[in-house]
Structure formats: structure tokens, C-alpha cells
Amino acid sequence: MLTNTIAYFRHKPSLTIGFLFTVASVLLGIWVAAIPQIKLRLGLTDATLGLSLLLAPAGALTGVVAAPFVFKKIAVGKWMLTGHLLYCLIFILQVTAFTPVLLWLALYANGLVGFLNGVSTNAVVDLLEKQHNRRIMSASHGMYSLGGGISAGLAAIFYAVKIPSGWQIAFVAVALAGILISVRGYLLSYNQHIESDTSFRLPAGGVIGLAFICFVTFMGEGCVADWSAIYLKESLGGSKAVAGLGFAGFSIAMAIGRFNGDSWIPKLGSKRMAITGSLVAASGFLVAISFGSIATAIAGFTLIGLGFSCIVPILFSTATKVPGVSPVTGISAVASGGLIGFLAGPSMIGLVAEQYSVATGLSIIFFLAVFAAVIAWRNEYLMNRHSRAPEVNYQDQLF
Numbered sequence: 001m002l003t004n005t006i007a008y009f010r011h012k013p014s015l016t017i018g019f020l021f022t023v024a025s026v027l028l029g030i031w032v033a034a035i036p037q038i039k040l041r042l043g044l045t046d047a048t049l050g051l052s053l054l055l056a057p058a059g060a061l062t063g064v065v066a067a068p069f070v071f072k073k074i075a076v077g078k079w080m081l082t083g084h085l086l087y088c089l090i091f092i093l094q095v096t097a098f099t100p101v102l103l104w105l106a107l108y109a110n111g112l113v114g115f116l117n118g119v120s121t122n123a124v125v126d127l128l129e130k131q132h133n134r135r136i137m138s139a140s141h142g143m144y145s146l147g148g149g150i151s152a153g154l155a156a157i158f159y160a161v162k163i164p165s166g167w168q169i170a171f172v173a174v175a176l177a178g179i180l181i182s183v184r185g186y187l188l189s190y191n192q193h194i195e196s197d198t199s200f201r202l203p204a205g206g207v208i209g210l211a212f213i214c215f216v217t218f219m220g221e222g223c224v225a226d227w228s229a230i231y232l233k234e235s236l237g238g239s240k241a242v243a244g245l246g247f248a249g250f251s252i253a254m255a256i257g258r259f260n261g262d263s264w265i266p267k268l269g270s271k272r273m274a275i276t277g278s279l280v281a282a283s284g285f286l287v288a289i290s291f292g293s294i295a296t297a298i299a300g301f302t303l304i305g306l307g308f309s310c311i312v313p314i315l316f317s318t319a320t321k322v323p324g325v326s327p328v329t330g331i332s333a334v335a336s337g338g339l340i341g342f343l344a345g346p347s348m349i350g351l352v353a354e355q356y357s358v359a360t361g362l363s364i365i366f367f368l369a370v371f372a373a374v375i376a377w378r379n380e381y382l383m384n385r386h387s388r389a390p391e392v393n394y395q396d397q398l399f
Helices: 002-010 012-041 046-053 055-073 076-096 100-132 137-160 165-182 184-188 205-235 245-268 270-290 294-308 311-319 327-355 358-378
Strands: none
Touching (some): 002 012, 002 245, 012 076, 012 100, 012 165, 012 184, 012 205, 046 055, 046 327, 076 165, 076 184, 100 137, 100 311, 137 245, 137 311, 165 184, 205 245, 205 270, 205 358, 245 294
């Protein structure tokens, strides 16, 4: 299993694109740990926080409309560099927002730029897989999970030594921006224009099924990201340092699964992996909310990360191979469902938490994850057996 991971880190084109996934999750991890303080500083209730977070999916939906026009005009490499530098700036504004209006503007921009970044990076991963005849989709998403675990751990250390969240995000964002600028030559070398249909068309039923599974998976990830810290701190009485450990356990478990996913998926089949992963994640939600202790909650969040780990790479890879659908269109359709779930799910939890509790809100994801397993079982594009893509000796692919 480590062979694939080691080869990934030694393959510069793969690692450079993988770093972009890490940028997004490192920034997210700092934001996640800061949410309780932002909520307090701006005087937001659970419901108003939840409604505020709805502006991010609104931005993502704007990105769905804008993507064909943006990528027709701007080379994918130029957008990857510009978009991720913008992302660093947006997260600084989001964490340091001193009024609700500034927070709302930052959340909307986050959804818009995040969607375009996701489409561009996943399209380039698909391009690299075809160019080099190697599987890197799961490992690339593993870089996202690894970054989330690292940032949550950093946030715990920052809070332990009493560094304010504003300085945390400024330090991290500036460091990431510096690295992005240092690798700009690699990113700008991708001068392709990734194009898709400029008119909206309702996807085929099987693609809608993939989008729904992505919706549930990203919703689970978004809810753990935005509410695990609040659940651990406010519902279970954890400290500021402990509050980020739920997302850290989730991210590390997801990274482990994803770095091994490129070897697991072809052996077990994408359908079997998607079904099993959904059920494992569902059990994680039950563990997180059923026992009322910090230790079991962190264990539950960790189990959720392991269960969901390989599902998104499976969905994005499958979306690029749907007959009659271009890779960018397929990725956009699946990513749309995913980002809506990731960004709207936390808002739903906030509304439920206002009336009942955070645990009650999280229980909804349990039922959705079980339903996602059923949809995966019925989906025509997920395969029961080995992937059609050839097995690759990764050591022969090193440059």
C-alpha cells in the first residue's frame, strides 16, 4: 500500500497538483477551529450562523454558471494559481470579519472561488492520469485530508499558546501563498482551456445518483468541519484545544484511506467501496452522538473520515468516464451536488440545533449516509469489479 503513496510523493506533477488540495484544507482547518470564537465575536446564534453559511453554497451555484465561461477564457493553470491565491485572501477576510456583512461577503466568495478551484484541480488530475497512465485521484484527495489534519493540529497548538485566530490565518495564508508563488512555473505550464457545454442540461439519472452520493458525502464532511468543534466544546464541554481534534481525527483517517484508495479501489471495485464506505460513515455518526463523551465523539468523527475517504475520488473518476458526457461537465455535475451538500449541510444542522441540539442535527446525516449506500448499490456507472483502467506499476512511472 505504501508503494503508491511513496511514488505519488516522488512524482512532481502529481505532488504539485496535490499541494493545491492541501491549500484548501489547511485554510479550512484554521477556519473550523475559529468558528466558535467568530460566532461569539459577532453575536451569532446557531440559527443565524447556519443561515450565514448558506451564502457559501449560493456562491458555489454561481460558480456552476460561471465555470464554462471562466475556463473558456482563462487557461486552467493560470486559474489554479490565481484562484488559490484568492482563496488565501478570502479565508483571511472570513476569519477576521468584524461585522456579519463582511463574513457574508467572504462566505459567498469562498463558495464561488472554491467551486472553480475544485473543477480546475480535478480536471487536471484526470488529465495527469491519462497522460501518465497512473491512478492519482484518490491520493490527490488524500492531500486535502492530510492538510485538514495538519491544520487542525496547528490550530490546537496555536490556541494552546494563546495565539488569536486572526494571526493564525494570516500566518498560514501568507505561508501558503508564498509556496504557491514559488511553484507558479509548474502551475502555469498547464495552458489548456478546459471547456464544457455553456448551456445548462439536466444530467442523466445515473449522473444525478453520483451527484447525490457526493452531496451526502460532502454534507457529512462539511458538518464535521463546521460543527464538530462546536459539538465538542459547547455540547460536551471540551476545551478550545480539544475542539479541533474531532476534525483532526476525521481528516487523518480520511487521508489514510485516500492514500491507499488507488490500490483498494481497483481490487474491490468502485461500487463495493462506495457502499461499504457509506455504511461505515453512518456508523461513525452514531458513535459520535450516542455516548455523550469527548473520546467517543472524536472516535466517531474519525470513523466518519475513514468511511467517506474513498467515495469522493471514486465519484470524480467515474464522472470523467460517463458515456456522452465530457470530463469537465461530469466533474461539474458531481461537484455541484457535493459543494451544495458541503456548504448547505452545516446550515441545516444550525437550524436543527437551534430547535433541538447539534447531536440531533448530526443524526440526519446518519440516515442520508445509509440512503447513499442504497443509491450506490443501484447506480449503473459504479462497477462491481475491477476498474477498466489498467493496473500500473508505479515505480516504472517515476521521472
